Amino acid sequence: MGTTPEPDTGLLRFVRGPGLAAKTQARLNEAIPGEFFGYPDGLTVQDRHALTYRRLRHAGLTAPPATELLAEPPALCALLERAAIADPGLFHLMLLHYTLALGPILMFGTEEEGPREARDSLESMDSFGALLMTEVGRSNSHLAPRTLARYDAATREFVLSTPDGEAAKFPTNTAHPALAKTAAVYATLEHEGREHGVFVFAVPVRGPGGQIPDGVEIVPAPDTTGLMVDYAAVRLRELRVPYSAWLRDDARIDASGAFHDPAGSAAARLTRSMGIGPAVWRAVVSVSAAITRASAVVLHEHAAGRVTLGRLAPRHPLTGYRNMGEAVLGSLASAYALTAVAGHVKRPAAGAAAGPAGPEATWAPWSAVDRDLALLKAAATFEAQDTVAMCRVRCGAPGFAGTDRLNGYRGLSHAYMNAGGDNELILFDTARAMADLDRYTPPAPAGDLAEDADLASPQVWLHAAGESERRLRDRLSARVSEALEGGQDPFHAWNDNLALAQATALACADRTMFEIVAAASEEGPAELAPLLRLFALDRLERRSGSLLNEGVAGPGLADRIWAARREVCDELAPRAGAIAAALDVPPEVTAPTAFVLPG
Structure with missing residues (x-):
């Protein structure tokens, strides 16, 4: 290399x-x-x-x-x-x-x-944006925030209140004492004794110089290094905001005090209020690709030219060992695959900007906004987390202590497995929609994977992922239906099958990603195809237990994947430097030992 x-x-x-x-x-x-x-x-x-x-x-x-x-x-x-x-x-x-x-x-x-x-x-950047959405004391708080916005007709204002400490908004980036902050506050609108769904309010929670207005309480969180932000919890205590602070969309309260909302229901309004999700998910997918590219380059630069003192072959190149060479090339392959996914989601047709584009949601609102884009967000952050963490470990002590770059990327990928929509909840809602055939069509039956199937072929990846997805969905649907027909309530019917639900949604995510990388392999430069093939082989190995469990593949699958991976890595290894350089990572991103190598 x-x-x-x-x-x-x-x-x-x-x-x-x-x-x-x-x-x-x-x-x-x-x-x-x-x-x-x-x-x-x-x-x-x-x-x-x-x-x-x-x-x-x-x-x-x-x-x-x-x-x-x-x-x-x-x-x-x-x-x-x-x-x-x-x-x-x-x-x-x-x-x-x-x-x-x-x-x-x-x-x-x-x-x-x-x-x-x-x-x-x-x-104008005179104030910095903050988000007050989740509440610290209850999970799934997006679905029913206890923070209330009550309309006061006498003053044409809204009064925002968090009823207790468990309803405090957290996490928020509001702790810095000297900076103005303007927050998007998600609250349940209450008018004339009735709740009308979740709306967003634009609220200054710190004025010029960081002054906290009456009705706002900010409690800084302890310092943390995972993703370094000025975290704090925020409580609103009868905070009065003008009618214009209500980001009302097409809802209104007329002169007579009557409430009108064309969304039609509190559930539909929640989905609409979460309609900013696609912009977030496109960004998170793109950034997952970016930090994976950077991490892969850091690992490559750490390993390239490095020798080992192992007694089997003293002074043998580090990347000459299969485990390390395949790790370096695998990280590069992951970076290119996620770059293909990022390119896909940035196209105008990918993701709805507003309105209910997906199925009904049970655990979180995200799938109801855009199921496919939310699922790709989960898949991309899973892939980035695995790859970035592997790169950090493969860089050894320098990757941990020589610079904070890989630690920072790992903290970011970890954070966004929950932030921007919790990955597990996205998977559960995806699986529920799949089981119920709610705006979902399963892949056509494809049968078992032949023992001599060419694992280098995109058609084989799609066959394996699609057939696994279909069989998992069928089993999940049958199990939940049987439980419901047997008298179980919906909670227990689903709660006993969450592991199967997660596997089902992950299979759908795999198939979706394979479709994207297969198209990129066909439409992109010839040099891209072996990299995406390596990505697919690594992902098939990760899912081999499920493929075997569902009977899609038989014994010996891992051996065939390992053999195919050795072959593609031998093809890629001589070009690893050019492949890494083509990731176009800024020169400021250096190998973890660069600080001790000034010249």
Whole structure:
């Protein structure tokens, strides 16, 4: 394996995709310059947070306007990708600011009376965006937040209240004492003694200089290093906000005090209020690909040219050992596969912007917004987490202590297995829709996988994943139906089958990803095909237990996967350096031992 050869040009074109206008790309690079790829040593936690927010302000004032970014997913994703590679904490704050604070204002605010001051302060970076959605004391709190917004007709205001500590909003990025924060608050609207569903309110929770207004209580959380943000819990105590703070969409309260909502039901309104989800999921998928690319390059640069002192072959190249060589190439393959998935979700047709696009939800609202995009978010973060964690371990002590980069990427991938929609809840709702055939059509029967099936063929990946998905779905549906017919209530009927439900949804995710990478393998450069083949082989190995359990494949499957992987790795190994270089990772992302190698 080489160290720093010229990038493979075909793969480089694939990674860069159709590309942004040169002027836009230059602005994004200027928004997050090289100096943002790291922090000075010796900063206190609060100093670090302050620097992150200064960087966020610089990025917001230098990048294209927020309205343009939110209207052009590839541009917003490119900005967020660069932010995540530079600093996961910066990415997290940027995602909150653009998609989850400004996004609802632009989506649900009305022209004539929307929260103009809140919008202006966020767009000018005079205030930073925050999200007050989940509540600390109860799981699945998205479905029924206990924070209430009661309408006061006498003053034409809403009164926002969290009834107790368990209803406090957490996590939020509101702890820094000297910064203005404007929050998107999710609350159940109550009017004339009736609850009318979940709406969003634009609320300043810290004024200029960080002043906390009357009616807001902020309790900073202990310092943490997992994803470094100024976390805090927020309680609202009879906080009065104007009618215009209500991001009412097409709902209204008329002059007579009557409530009107064309959504038609509290459940439909919840789905509508969560309609900002697709923008978040596109970003998370794209960033999962970005940090996987960066991690794969770090591992490659750590391993390339390195020798070992093992007694079987002293001074043998590290990557000459199958376990390490296949790990390096496997991480590169994962990076290219996730890049294909990211390219897919950034297309305009991928993901609905609003309205109920998916099946009814049971555990969380996400699948009702867009089942397929939510599922791809879960699949991408699972893949990124596995790959980033493997890269960190394979870099040994330098990957852990020589730099915080891989630790930061791992913290980010971990965080977004829950953030942006909990992965397990997404899987459960996906599986429920599959079992009930709720806007879902199973793959056609394909039969068992032949013992001599060519595992290098995309058609074989799709055959294996699709047949496993169909059989799992059939078993899940039969088990739940049998339990219900036998007198079990829905909770116990599903609770006894959650492991099967998770496997069923994961099979659907595998098949969906295989469809995307198979198309990329066919349409992309010839150099891409063996990399995506290696990704598919690794994923088939990960699912081999399920394939065997469902009878899709027989004994010996692992041996055949290992043999096919050795073959494709032998093909790729001589070009590993060019493959890594084509991932187009910024030069500031270096190998973990670079700090001891100044010259």
